[in-house]
Amino acid sequence: MSINLHALMLFYHVAIAGSVTEASKRLNISQPAISAQIRNFEKQYGIILFEKKGRNLVLTPFGQKLFKPTEKLFILEEQIQGMIEDYQSHPKGKLRISGNYLATSVLIPRWASLFKQKYSQVEVEISTVNSQNAFESLNNYEVDIAIFGNSNITTQTNHSLQCLELYSDEFVFVVAPNHKYANQHISIEEMIKEPFIMREEGSTTRKRLVEVCTAQNVSPPSIELQFNGLNETIQAVVAGYGVSYVSLLVASQFIRRGELAKVEVDGIRLTNKIVLCSHEPAYLEGYIRDFISIVLKNKA
Numbered sequence: 001m002s003i004n005l006h007a008l009m010l011f012y013h014v015a016i017a018g019s020v021t022e023a024s025k026r027l028n029i030s031q032p033a034i035s036a037q038i039r040n041f042e043k044q045y046g047i048i049l050f051e052k053k054g055r056n057l058v059l060t061p062f063g064q065k066l067f068k069p070t071e072k073l074f075i076l077e078e079q080i081q082g083m084i085e086d087y088q089s090h091p092k093g094k095l096r097i098s099g100n101y102l103a104t105s106v107l108i109p110r111w112a113s114l115f116k117q118k119y120s121q122v123e124v125e126i127s128t129v130n131s132q133n134a135f136e137s138l139n140n141y142e143v144d145i146a147i148f149g150n151s152n153i154t155t156q157t158n159h160s161l162q163c164l165e166l167y168s169d170e171f172v173f174v175v176a177p178n179h180k181y182a183n184q185h186i187s188i189e190e191m192i193k194e195p196f197i198m199r200e201e202g203s204t205t206r207k208r209l210v211e212v213c214t215a216q217n218v219s220p221p222s223i224e225l226q227f228n229g230l231n232e233t234i235q236a237v238v239a240g241y242g243v244s245y246v247s248l249l250v251a252s253q254f255i256r257r258g259e260l261a262k263v264e265v266d267g268i269r270l271t272n273k274i275v276l277c278s279h280e281p282a283y284l285e286g287y288i289r290d291f292i293s294i295v296l297k298n299k300a
Contacts, residue, residue, distance in 0.1 A: 007041035010034050011049055011063075012070045019057055079141050092121035093287050096143040100204065101230035102169070102247050102274065103147035104128040107299075114298060115291050122287050128229070130203040138277055144288050147295075149204035149247070150273040160280055164292075166299050167274040170248040171208050173263040174255070176240045182261035188216045191265050195224035195242040197233050205230075208270055209245045216267070234260070247272065 010023070014034065017023040024031045042048055049063040059067060095115070099108055104126055112124055129137065131148035138146035138161065149169065173191060175182050181191070192213065198206050213220045224242055227233045230250060237244045238259045254260040281289055 004037075004041055004044070007037045008070055009074065010037050011041065012067070012074055014038065014050070014057065015059055015063065015067050015070075019055075092123075093119070093285060094123045094125065095119075095145070095288060095291060097124070097126045097145045097147065097291075098129055098134040098137040098143040099126070099147040100131045100134055100149055101128055102149065102250050103134075105231065106249060107166075107274070108147065111291070111295050111298060114294050115287075118290065118294075119287050130200065132202045135277065138279075141279075144278065144284070145291065146277045148275065148277075150275045161277050162280060163275045163277040164296070165273050165275055166295065167249065169272040169274055171205065171212075171245055171270045171272055172248050172251055173243055173245055173265055173268075174234075174237055174251050174260045175243045175263055176238060177258055177261045178240065179243070179261065179263075181243070181263045183263075185264045185266060188212070188218055188265050188268060191243065191263065192218055192221040194221065196221045197225040197227070197236045197242045197244045198223050199230060199233055200226055200228050203230075204272060205245055205247065208272065212245075212268055212270060249274075 010027075010029075013023040013027055014020055017026060020031050020034050023029075024034055027034070038049065047062055047066075048060050049066065050057045051060050052058075097104075097108060097112075105128075108126060112126065116122075116124060127137075127143070131150075134143075134146040134148040137143045147166070150163075150165075181194070196209075198209065200206065210220050225233075225236055227236070230246065233244055234246065234250070234254060236242070238254065243263065251260055251262075255262060276292065276295055278284060278288065278292060281292070
C-alpha cells in the first residue's frame with residue numbers, strides 16, 4: 001500500500017508552521033481540508049501526530065520521530081524541482097562546481113577557461129566554500145563536481161560518488177618575512193605560543209592543525225583571528241600579525257614574491273590530498289564528463 005504523500009506533505013508544513021492556520025496561509029489550502037486529511041492519515045495508520053497545548057499544536061513523540069525523515073523527503077523534492085528548473089532554464093546545460101579556496105582560486109580558473117572554449121553555451125557556476133561544505137553540496141545534488149582537500153571526508157562517502165586524487169599537497173606554517181621565526185627551525189611548543197590566524201571551523205587546514213597538535217600531545221594554539229576565506233587569512237599574515245597553517249600550493253606564490261616565509265617546525269610534515277568528486281560518470285551529462293577529462297589532462 002503506497003503512502004499518502006499529499007497528507008504527509010500537509011503534516012510536514014503544519015509541523016513547521018506550528019498551526020493549521022499558518023500552514024493554510026502558506027499553502028493556500030483551506031484549514032478544514034488540511035485538518036481532515038491529517039485526521040484521515042492518522043486514522044488510516046492508527047497513529048497520532050499532533051496534540052493540543054493551549055492554542056498551539058505540538059508534535060507527539062511519534063510525530064517528532066516521523067518529522068525527521070519527512071523533512072529529508074521534502075528537502076529532496078525541492079532539490080529535484082531545482083534540478084528540473086535548472087535544466088529548463090539552461091537547455092544547453094549548466095555546470096555547477098563547488099570547491100575550497102585553493103580549488104577555486106588556483107586550480108579551477110584554468111580548467112574552466114579550457115572547458116568554456118569547447119562548451120561556450122554551457123553556463124558555469126563556481127562557488128567557494130570550505131571542504132566539508134563542498135562535499136555536502138555534492139552529496140545533496142546541489143553541485144555537479146566538488147574539488148577540495150580531503151580531510152578524511154571521502155572515507156565516509158556515499159558509494160555512488162566517484163573521487164579522483166588530483167594532487168598531494170603539503171601544509172606549512174607561514175609568517176611575514178620580518179617575523180622572528182621566518183625561515184627558522186623551531187619546535188611545535190614554540191610555534192603554538194604564537195597568535196594564529198585561521199580559517200573557520202570545518203575548513204581542512206583548521207582540522208589538520210588540531211590533528212598536528214593532538215599527535216604532538218600539545219594543546220591547540222589560540223586562534224586570535226578567524227576568517228571565512230583563505231585569502232583574507234593569508235593577507236592578515238602578510239600584514240605582519242601572527243602565523244597560519246596553510247596549503248603550500250596556495251602559499252608558494254606568496255613565498256616566491258617575498259610576502260610570506262615558511263617556518264620549519266621540527267617533526268611536522270603533513271600532506272593533503274586534493275580530490276575531485278562527482279556522482280557516477282554513467283549518470284552525468286557528457287559535458288560534465290568532459291570537464292573531468294579536461295582536469296585530468298591539465299592538472300600538471
